[in-house]
Amino acid sequence: MGSKPLEYNQHSLTGEITVPGDKSISHRSVMFGAIAEGDTTVTGFLLGDDCLNTVACFRQLGVDIQQTEDKLVIHGKGWSGLKEPKEVLDVGNSGTTIRLLMGLLAGRESHSTIIGDESIGKRPMTRVTKPLTEMGAQIDGRQNGEYTPLSIRGGQIKGITYHPSVASAQVKSSILLAGLQAEGRTTVIEPEKSRDHTERMIRQFGGIVEEDGLSVSVKGGQTLKGTTIHVPGDISSAAFFLVAGAIVPNSSIILKNVGLNPTRTGIIDVLKEMGADMTIEMKSDENNFEPVGDITIKTSNLKGMTIGGDLIPRLIDEIPVIALLASQAEGQTIIRDAQELKVKETNRIDTVVNELSKLGVAIKATEDGMVIQGNNRLTGGTVSSHGDHRIGMMLAVAALICENEVFLQEKESISVSYPQFFNDLQQLIATD
């Protein structure tokens, strides 16, 4: 672990890769497949640790899920097919699993206990336990329901109108999953729009969801029908190679089949505004489920910018690698309105600033983001993912432009969302 340096610095990147399936959509495909009636077939499922934890939790809830490589067949039996689990549900590192699972369990006449890893134990849960309790679920956890272990006893719940204080798709989705089982109507009104995979998924499974600006509503008592889901490539995983292609000299990368849902494409907007040499070819979106396209990116002359406001939820997971991108731009980049970074898998303001500083980047933390000076020459040294997959991948990309050796500690965390990350990277180096 970290005893050998990463061996690929100072190579250009060329060729074509297909990034793994979208994490958010993979989680939801299992959850909706489980509560639908009939079989759901999922292709391109992300075999990362987080999504495999979702599969394990739903098997514990009595759902029959068959897996052959990245294809799943989920034998849904409707809401009543979910049984009371005999053992504790363990979500590992996955915030999406725990928060959405709670919404789903809020409407079931059963008791469950949910735990996760050390990082999950530090992540705030009141943002979901509060609205779900308001709907009628009984939830408790460490520090008044803020932290795991959490216990939940669901049952008859009623619809509410809720205004979350943060734009969070996990919060919105949790409430909507409860709302589908509640008496009456449930509405979530967000401060800014967060990713809308749950809304699209409900429709794909034959359900009804109403959207009006920042307001999303569902009626309770809906029955969903099994369907087919083709999971597009994860733009959050593609982001590492988009940035690598833009900052590593003499590079040209094609990323195939990337999900381009407009609620997720903030990274594309940033690359464009910074001046990246990038083209996108959209593929036809037959079932109107999730838009998909191929992206070509080449080494680019970049300029700094300010990133904030309603752009933040559209690129929240990409901020670590955007900080690296900004370090290679001309001029200053300011990232603001991004306090949510503090409650991700790690405090991503601290981990990004500390680890990139070690490699020679001029970067400073602010209360709600960071300020990065451009045109940095990266040195090298020992850095750590701190158990955070996206920090690990960002640092591995940084190593590509470091002048000296880079030792990356805790790189195994990358398997949370991109198990074949180093193979894909190697492939782009090999075609050099």
Ligand code: S3P
């Ligand atoms: C996710 C929502 C986002 C994101 C996470 C996945 C989802 O979290 O950071 O990686 O699948 O709903 P928040 O809802 O906390 O912003």
